[in-house]
Structure formats: structure tokens, C-alpha cells
Amino acid sequence: MILAQFDSADDLIHAAEKMRDGGYKEFDCHSPFPIHGMDEAMGLKRSPLGYIIFTVGALGLIGILTLMWWTSAVDYPLVISGKPFFSYPAFVPITFALTVLVSAITATISMIVINQLPRLVHPIFNSDRFGKFSDDAFFISVEAGDKKYDETSTVEFLKSIGGKHMEILKDK
Amino acid sequence: MAASTSTEHSSQPAQHGEVLLPGNPTFHSVSDAVCRIVEAKTPRAWWILFGLSSAGTVMLLVAVAYLIWQGIGIWGLMIPVGWGFDITNLVFWIGIGHAGTLISAILFLLRQKWRTSINRFSEAMTIFAVIVALMFPAIHVGRIWVLYFVLPIPNQMGVWPNFRSPLLWDFFAFSTYFTVSLLFWYVGLIPDFATLRDRATKKIKKIIYGIFSLGWRGGNRQWKHYELAYLVLAALATPLVLSVHSVVSMDFATSVLPGWHTTIFPPYFVAGAIFSGFAMVMTLAVLARTAFGLQDIFNLRVLERMNLIMLVTSSMVGYAYAMEFFTAWYSGNPYELFTFINRAFGPYAWAYWIMVSCNVIVPQFFWSKKLRTNVPFMFVASLLINVGMWFERFVIVMTLSRDFLPSSWAYYTPTKWEIMTLIGSFCLFFTLFLLFLRFLPMVAMAEVKGVLPQARVHHKEEKAAAGTAV
Numbered sequence: 357m358i359l360a361q362f363d364s365a366d367d368l369i370h371a372a373e374k375m376r377d378g379g380y381k382e383f384d385c386h387s388p389f390p391i392h393g394m395d396e397a398m399g400l401k402r403s404p405l406g407y408i409i410f411t412v413g414a415l416g417l418i419g420i421l422t423l424m425w426w427t428s429a430v431d432y433p434l435v436i437s438g439k440p441f442f443s444y445p446a447f448v449p450i451t452f453a454l455t456v457l458v459s460a461i462t463a464t465i466s467m468i469v470i471n472q473l474p475r476l477v478h479p480i481f482n483s484d485r486f487g488k489f490s491d492d493a494f495f496i497s498v499e500a501g502d503k504k505y506d507e508t509s510t511v512e513f514l515k516s517i518g519g520k521h522m523e524i525l526k527d528k
Numbered sequence: 529m530a531a532s533t534s535t536e537h538s539s540q541p542a543q544h545g546e547v548l549l550p551g552n553p554t555f556h557s558v559s560d561a562v563c564r565i566v567e568a569k570t571p572r573a574w575w576i577l578f579g580l581s582s583a584g585t586v587m588l589l590v591a592v593a594y595l596i597w598q599g600i601g602i603w604g605l606m607i608p609v610g611w612g613f614d615i616t617n618l619v620f621w622i623g624i625g626h627a628g629t630l631i632s633a634i635l636f637l638l639r640q641k642w643r644t645s646i647n648r649f650s651e652a653m654t655i656f657a658v659i660v661a662l663m664f665p666a667i668h669v670g671r672i673w674v675l676y677f678v679l680p681i682p683n684q685m686g687v688w689p690n691f692r693s694p695l696l697w698d699f700f701a702f703s704t705y706f707t708v709s710l711l712f713w714y715v716g717l718i719p720d721f722a723t724l725r726d727r728a729t730k731k732i733k734k735i736i737y738g739i740f741s742l743g744w745r746g747g748n749r750q751w752k753h754y755e756l757a758y759l760v761l762a763a764l765a766t767p768l769v770l771s772v773h774s775v776v777s778m779d780f781a782t783s784v785l786p787g788w789h790t791t792i793f794p795p796y797f798v799a800g801a802i803f804s805g806f807a808m809v810m811t812l813a814v815l816a817r818t819a820f821g822l823q824d825i826f827n828l829r830v831l832e833r834m835n836l837i838m839l840v841t842s843s844m845v846g847y848a849y850a851m852e853f854f855t856a857w858y859s860g861n862p863y864e865l866f867t868f869i870n871r872a873f874g875p876y877a878w879a880y881w882i883m884v885s886c887n888v889i890v891p892q893f894f895w896s897k898k899l900r901t902n903v904p905f906m907f908v909a910s911l912l913i914n915v916g917m918w919f920e921r922f923v924i925v926m927t928l929s930r931d932f933l934p935s936s937w938a939y940y941t942p943t944k945w946e947i948m949t950l951i952g953s954f955c956l957f958f959t960l961f962l963l964f965l966r967f968l969p970m971v972a973m974a975e976v977k978g979v980l981p982q983a984r985v986h987h988k989e990e991k992a993a994a995g996t997a998v
Contacts, residue, residue, distance in 0.1 A: 364982065365982070365983055365984075365985050366985045366986060369985045372748075384745075384747035384748060384749050385747060385748045386745060386746040386747045386748075387746055387748070387751075388555060388559075388719070388723070388746060388973075388974055388977050389719075389974045389975070389977045389978035389983060390748070390751035390752075390754070390755050390978060391748070391751075391983070391985055392985060393985060394748045394751070395748065395752055398748055398749075400748070400749065400752060403752050403753045403756045405753055405756045405757060405760070406756060406760070409760055423680060424680075424691045427680060427688040427691070428688070428691055428692075431688070432686075432687065432688055434687075434690075436690060436692055437692075439692055443692055446691065446692035447691055447692075449694075449697040449700070449701065449771065449775050449778075450691055450696070450697055450700045452767075452771060453697070453700040453701050453703075453704040453768075453771065453772075453775075454700060454704065456704055456708060456764045456767070456768060457700075457703065457704040457707055457708065459760070459764055460704075460707065460708040460711050460712070460760075460761055460764050460765075461707065461711065463711075463757045463760045463761055463764070464711045464714070464715055464757065464761070466757070467715070467753050467754060467756070467757035468742060470753050471749075471750045471753050471754070473742040473743055473744070473750075474739070474742035474743050475742070475743040476738055476739065476742075476743040477743070478743060478745065480745060487726035487727075488726070489726075489745070489746045490559075490719065490722040490723040490725075490726045490727075490744075490746060490974075491555065491556055491559045491723060491726065491727070492554065492555030492556040492559065492977075497747070
């Protein structure tokens with residue numbers, strides 16, 4: 357892969373737009389914090405996380421309500437302070453809490469999995485400069501699998517849009 | 529975009545390019561200021577404090593171990609006061625947790641950028657406060673070895689838990705609150721673990737931080753999913769701030785006792801929780817900013833806003849006190865009337881008036897800008913507020929000492945085991961918090977960087993119009 361450094365968030369987002377317009381698909385923009393507008397600048401689609409969380413959360417809600425209904429109205433009904441067996445107002449707090457719990461766990465795990473993490477080994481870590489991304493530096497990385505990837509022309513292109521300190525990194 | 533007002537000017541409204549952090553910080557200076565605390569050798573003061581708090585935690589373990597061995601009889605609980613320090617401490621600690629979640633989640637949804645200085649710190653406080661709080665329902669049941677009865681799984685009694693009981697709602701609410709807070713906090717930590725990993729010089733530190741950072745590479749393809757997950761977690765945690773303490777208040781409100789059986793309890797408890805939580809964050813923040821030289825990050829603007837939130841919630845709590853009296857009088861119910869007159873003038877009047885002076889009177893001083901930007905004053909005020917809020921829960925629970933039947937009336941006195949448990953709970957809390965301060969980045973670096981003026985990007989049109997780059 358090819359790694360190029362940029363000076364600021366501004367430079368990075370404008371370079372990203374040029375990469376997108378230049379037909380590059382498998383590149384990424386690294387920064388110490390998320391940059392507003394970068395998704396459009398890179399031409400990325402919406403994250404599917406929302407749909408996953410909603411679906412699993414809804415299943416959690418149905419599941420816990422079913423559990424409470426079955427235990428209280430079907431399996432072992434007990435008359436407690438004259439309340440009906442399926443006392444849904446009383447079931448609301450637990451339903452709410454468990455739906456939130458299931459959704460939160462789903463959000464966290466799905467985010468980690470969709471990001472293909474944990475991935476402790478990656479060729480990008482072979483770079484000496486890359487470690488600064490988590491401090492104050494900005495990078496664009498281009499995967500070798502990209503159709504327009506070419507060691508010479510991609511490096512030239514990155515230079516032309518403001519990239520510095522080009523590095524070519526290979527899987528060790 | 530010159531961030532020129534570097535003095536601690538705290539009253540400017542939020543504007544395009546507002547100064548959130550004084551001192552012209554750069555991305556690197558933020559990383560440095562926060563990471564150097566974690567990377568430096570452990571200061572001697574930390575060892576001393578850690579020693580003291582660990583000793584207190586051992587005392588807590590002894591008190592709890594003896595309790596489990598001997599039974600609840602070692603406490604001062606009796607008829608009619610079946611709940612004493614145990615429930616007071618539970619509500620106190622769970623309430624404190626709510627401020628952290630408000631700062632992390634609610635202020636995030638409200639796009640209050642100033643939260644980025646304190647959110648990691650206060651969310652850590654929440655997690656530790658909840659851990660301490662969880663101890664109390666567990667140990668107060670008496671037979672802790674059958675605590676699994678709260679789970680809806682087949683057990684030897686052949687009975688399911690009672691899903692209509694607020695005491696069971698507590699179990700689900702607290703588990704949810706703890707788990708969601710922990711996940712939210714951890715997700716926020718991932719990029720900061722990466723910062724520590726990339727700065728680490730020793731191999732072992734690189735590996736440990738590397739594992740916790742999951743190999744984070746900071747690419748926008750990762751940030752995209754990350755930001756959505758963070759937003760969803762914030763959106764999920766927000767209603768928890770309201771629901772968890774409402775559920776706790778239902779422990780009282782669904783009973784039939786005068787002074788307890790009132791609809792004001794859920795909002796009143798939630799306001800009180802936010803109030804006491806912010807006071808605890810303030811206490812810890814003033815200590816940390818002095819000890820670690822973080823006056824620019826935990827700056828006066830942030831502290832002032834916290835004091836304003838305390839002023840608002842204190843007023844809500846004061847209003848609730850007044851409304852309870854009014855409702856008791858207006859209801860014409862002699863038991864309700866008696867309960868409140870008894871609170872103010874009965875045997876626990878001393879506790880009641882501590883509560884009123886600390887919760888209603890002390891925070892009103894924050895109307896004065898001079899006082900709410902005065903660090904020593906706000907530190908003392910935050911301590912008094914927490915004392916007052918502990919007494920508020922104590923006063924509520926002590927309603928039990930004089931209920932319907934005068935022949936049952938009795939005065940509850942805690943035993944030394946309960947006092948040891950209370951003090952020990954503070955020591956456990958501080959032990960966990962000291963560990964956090966020593967080993968984890970106490971400020972959300974990635975988030976702070978994201979709200980600095982240098983992080984703003986200008987679109988091409990703006991650039992052409994302005995004629996200059998950032």
C-alpha cells in the first residue's frame with residue numbers, strides 16, 4: 357500500500373475529494389479525530405449499523421416482553437396485588453431497560469466487527485511515520501488492491517494533491 | 529482563526545470559532561498534556577492516596593464479609609426501620625452516576641462542545657459510582673448466596689421473579705445502566721488507547737494498549753461506523769439518565785407510606801441525582817486539575833457551566849421540597865401532613881435541616897458570577913452538596929421511623945458496621961478512581977481535538993470567499 361501524509365484536516369478532505377473524483381475506490385483517510393464531511397468527500401455509503409441495531413433491538417424488546425408474558429400469564433400466574441396477569445404497564449420499565457441493553461451491546465459489537473477489528477497486525481503499522489495519526493497527523497493510504505493502484509502514477513497523483521513523505525508499504 | 533483570548537474568559541456565548549480551551553492548544557499539546565500523566569512515573573502523592581483508599585477498601589471488605597457471615601442483625605435495622613444506611617447509600621451512589629451519563633450522552637446530543645474536556649472523567653466516575661452502588665442491593669438481601677433468584681431462570685423454588693416489583697426493575701435497570709455506561713466509555717477510549725499505543729516506548733505497554741485499542745487505524749472508513757455507534761450509544765444512554773433513577777424512586781413511590789407514595793418522586797429523584805452527580809464531578813475535577821496541571825482543559829468556562837447546572841437542579845430539588853409540603857397540606861391527609869412536619873421538627877430534624885441548608889441554600893450562591901467562578905468556593909460547595917444529598921436520601925428513608933402506628937415508632941441508629949460500610953464505599957470509589965487517573969487518559973483526547981478550531985474544515989466555496997486557508 358501507499359501512504360502519504362497531509363498537513364491539516366482541511367488539506368486531507370480536499371485531497372480525499374480529488375481521490376474520489378480521480379476514480380480511486382480503496383483508499384482511506386486517517387486522522388486523530390473524525391472529520392466532518394469526510395464521508396461525502398470519499399464517496400462512502402451510509403453505515404448499515406443503524407439497521408442492524410434497530411432490528412436486534414426490536415427482537416430484544418419482543419423477546420423480553422414474551423418472557424414476562426409467558427412467566428406471568430401462562431406458566432405460573434400469580435395474583436399479585438390484584439393486578440392482571442399480563443400487567444403490561446408494570447412490564448414497561450424492564451422492557452425499556454432490556455431493549456436499551458440489547459441495542460447498546462449490538463451497537464458496540466457490530467461496530468467492532470464491521471470495522472474488522474481487532475486487527476493488531478496490518479501493513480500500515482510498518483510505517484515509522486504512521487504512528488502520528490493518533491496525535492496530530494493526517495494520512496491517505498491507498499490499498500494495493502485498488503484498480504488504479506500503480507506505484508509510480510499513484511505516488512505522482514498523491515504528490516499533486518498535496519501529499520508528502522510518500523511511503524510504499526508491503527505485507528512483511 | 530486566531531484563538532486569541534487566552535485568559536480564562538468564561539462567559540462568551542458559543543459562536544463560530546469560539547475559544548473552548550484557553551492557551552492556544554494544538555493537537556499535539558492536547559495529546560501531551562493528557563498522555564504525559566499516564567506515561568510519567570507514579571507520583572508519590574498517588575501512592576499515599578492509593579494506600580489510604582486501599583486500606584479503606586479492605587475495611588469495607590471486612591465489614592461486608594462479617595455481614596454475610598453473621599447476617600443483617602449486625603446492622604441497626606429493626607422494625608419499623610427495615611431500610612437504613614443500605615438503601616440510603618444505594619440511592620446516593622446510583623444518583624451520583626447520572627451526572628456522568630448526562631455529560632457524556634445528553635450534552636453530546638445537545639452538541640455542547642465544552643463537554644469534551646470532562647466527559648471521559650465524569651463517565652469514569654459514573655462507572656465507579658455504579659460499581660459501588662451495585663454492592664448495596666447485593667449485600668442487603670441477607671442471603672446473598674441466593675441472589676440469583678432475581679434472574680428469570682428456573683430455580684429450586686420453582687417460582688419466577690415478580691416482574692411487577694420495582695425491586696426487580698432495579699436489577700434490570702442497574703445492569704443495563706452499568707453495561708451501557710461501560711460500553712459507551714470503552715468505545716470512547718478506543719482512539720485514545722491508540723494514541724497511547726503509538727506513543728509507547730516500552731514493548732509491553734505497546735502490546736497492552738494495542739490490545740485495548742483493537743488495532744485502531746483512524747481511517748475514515750472506521751470513523752464512519754464508529755461515529756454512528758457513538759451516536760447510538762449516546763442516544764440510548766440519554767433516556768437511561770431519566771429512567772434508572774425513576775425506577776429507583778419507584779422503590780419508594782409504589783409503596784403506600786405517606787411521604788413516599790407520591791408522583792413527584794421520579795422527576796425529583798432524577799433532578800437530585802444530576803445535582804449530586806455534578807457535585808461529585810466538581811469535587812474530583814478541582815482536585816485533578818490542581819494535582820495534574822490541567823487548568824486549561826478543566827477550565828473555568830467548563831466549571832462555571834457545571835455550577836450553573838447545579839444551580840438549576842438545586843432549584844428543582846428545592847421546589848420539590850416545597851411542593852411536597854404544599855401537597856401534604858392541600859391533601860388534608862393527616863398522615864401526610866404529620867410526615868412532613870415530623871421531618872422538619874421531629875427526632876431527625878437535625879438531618880432535615882442539614883439537607884435543606886446544603887441543597888437549597890448553598891447552591892443559591894451560584895447566582896453570583898464571582899462565586900461560581902471561584903474555585904475554592906465551588907470545591908467546598910460541591911462537598912456540602914454531596915453531604916446534603918446523602919442526608920436527603922437518609923431523611924426519606926427515615927420516614928420509616930414514624931409511620932402509621934405510634935406504638936411502632938422507633939429511632940434508628942446505625943451500628944459501626946454500617947458506618948464502616950459507608951466510609952468503605954467512598955474508599956472503594958476513590959481506589960477505582962485513582963487507578964483510572966493513573967493508568968487511563970482522563971480526558972477524551974480525540975474528542976477534544978475534534979472541537980478545536982484547527983479541526984474545522986472549510987468547503988471550497990468558503991475558502992474562495994475567505995481567501996485564506998485555516
